[in-house]
Amino acid sequence: AQSVTQLDSHVSVSEGTPVLLRCNYSSSYSPSLFWYVQHPNKGLQLLLKYTSAATLVKGINGFEAEFKKSETSFHLTKPSAHMSDAAEYFCVVSVGNNDMRFGAGTRLTVKP
Amino acid sequence: NAGVTQTPKFQVLKTGQSMTLQCAQDMNHEYMSWYRQDPGMGLRLIHYSVGAGITDQGEVPNGYNVSRSTTEDFPLRLLSAAPSQTSVYFCASSRRTGSKENQPQHFGDGTRLSIL
Numbered sequence: 001a002q003s004v005t006q007l008d009s010h011v012s013v014s015e016g017t018p019v020l021l022r023c024n025y026s027s028s029y030s031p032s033l034f035w036y037v038q039h040p041n042k043g044l045q046l047l048l049k050y051t052s053a054a055t056l057v058k059g060i061n062g063f064e065a066e067f068k069k070s071e072t073s074f075h076l077t078k079p080s081a082h083m084s085d086a087a088e089y090f091c092v093v094s095v096g097n098n099d100m101r102f103g104a105g106t107r108l109t110v111k112p
Numbered sequence: 113n114a115g116v117t118q119t120p121k122f123q124v125l126k127t128g129q130s131m132t133l134q135c136a137q138d139m140n141h142e143y144m145s146w147y148r149q150d151p152g153m154g155l156r157l158i159h160y161s162v163g164a165g166i167t168d169q170g171e172v173p174n175g176y177n178v179s180r181s182t183t184e185d186f187p188l189r190l191l192s193a194a195p196s197q198t199s200v201y202f203c204a205s206s207r208r209t210g211s212k213e214n215q216p217q218h219f220g221d222g223t224r225l226s227i228l
Contacts, residue, residue, distance in 0.1 A: 009152070034216060043116070043202055043219030044155075090154060100217070102147075102154035 002027040002093045006103035014111045019063075019078040021106045023091030026072065033074045034092040034100075035065055044090065050074065061085070086110045114138055118203050118220035125193045125227050133188040133223050135203030142208035144186040145170070145217070146178065148199040155202060161186055162208055193227045200224050 007022040036044040048059025055067040091103040145160035157170030161180040177189040204217035
């Protein structure tokens with residue numbers, strides 16, 4: 001069985017400072033990993049995905065994530081936060097058959 | 113393309129009432145699914161379908177029915193609404209692949225359902 005733990009329920013940063021959202025996963029097989037973003041009253045939008053190619057994955061809006069098998073982690077980073085980045089972020093693990101398990105989410109607040 | 117369209121956006125029901133949440137996609141995706149989102153719990157899979165005529169249960173199927181008569185539509189039915197079903201419901205779709213590499217899902221904007 002696979003599962004995801006997002007280590008922080010809430011992260012607050014100042015505009016222009018780096019963002020780090022942490023995600024650890026558990027999987028019996030080589031997983032596919034995703035990060036999604038959800039803005040208020042909207043559905044989820046794909047930020048990036050890892051599917052066993054390069055371990056450093058670049059996504060939209062300047063986000064990237066690094067797959068570290070030894071640490072079973074898939075942390076999301078961005079060098080410089082923008083006000084528009086304020087949203088809820090979900091880390092997702094999947095092993096075949098579109099069976100996706102979502103983390104509980106991390107709410108990102110960006111202060112001016 | 114509209115993507116994934118969910119209706120209604122908001123609904124209030126009384127305990128015991130029934131209703132159907134509609135979901136339609138125009139991307140010719142084989143795979144469709146329904147999730148519920150509750151605070152602090154992420155999204156949990158209710159039911160999914162890998163193609164017309166094929167459905168299966170997810171993590172939290174009790175109290176919900178689905179059918180898939182066409183590729184485009186995947187309605188979710190609440191047979192007898194209970195307060196525990198108050199939630200935000202999301203429909204999603206994706207291409208189906210024969211490999212273990214999973215395709216990202218496309219989500220609708222959600223249906224906010226309150227059961228009194």
